[in-house]
Amino acid sequence: MSDRAPRLGDVIDDYCPRCRLLLNHDVTSLFGAEVAKVTCRTCHNAHDYRRAQVPARRKAAQAPDKKSLIEQVLASMPMPPGPPPAPVAPVKRKRDLWADLERIKGQKKE
Numbered sequence: 191m192s193d194r195a196p197r198l199g200d201v202i203d204d205y206c207p208r209c210r211l212l213l214n215h216d217v218t219s220l221f222g223a224e225v226a227k228v229t230c231r232t233c234h235n236a237h238d239y240r241r242a243q244v245p246a247r248r249k250a251a252q253a254p255d256k257k258s259l260i261e262q263v264l265a266s267m268p269m270p271p272g273p274p275p276a277p278v279a280p281v282k283r284k285r286d287l288w289a290d291l292e293r294i295k296g297q298k299k300e
């Protein structure tokens with residue numbers, strides 16, 4: 191771009207808040223020699239000229255807060271109990287009918 195004053199209809203780079211990208215924009219409004227409003231050439235969203243400034247990502251700004259929050263919650267919580275003892279697996283035996291029969295016979299004898 192040259193350093194001449196912007197004019198209506200000029201194509202300039204700016205950040206589109208709808209596309210969330212740096213894209214080509216048409217100059218649609220001027221305030222003196224300054225660009226006041228632009229229209230995104232991709233989604234045709236008109237918005238104030240942001241001087242091609244990409245705003246800081248919200249996620250990056252919130253990440254440390256989230257971490258400290260979870261730390262606060264964890265700090266306020268009592269120590270969690272240890273894991274429960276492993277359940278004793280029931281011993282599944284195949285029923286031995288002959289052994290049962292012998293046991294019954296033996297009980298009858300006594």
Ligand SMILES: [Zn+2]
Binds near residue numbers: 206207213234
């Ligand atoms: Zn757009």
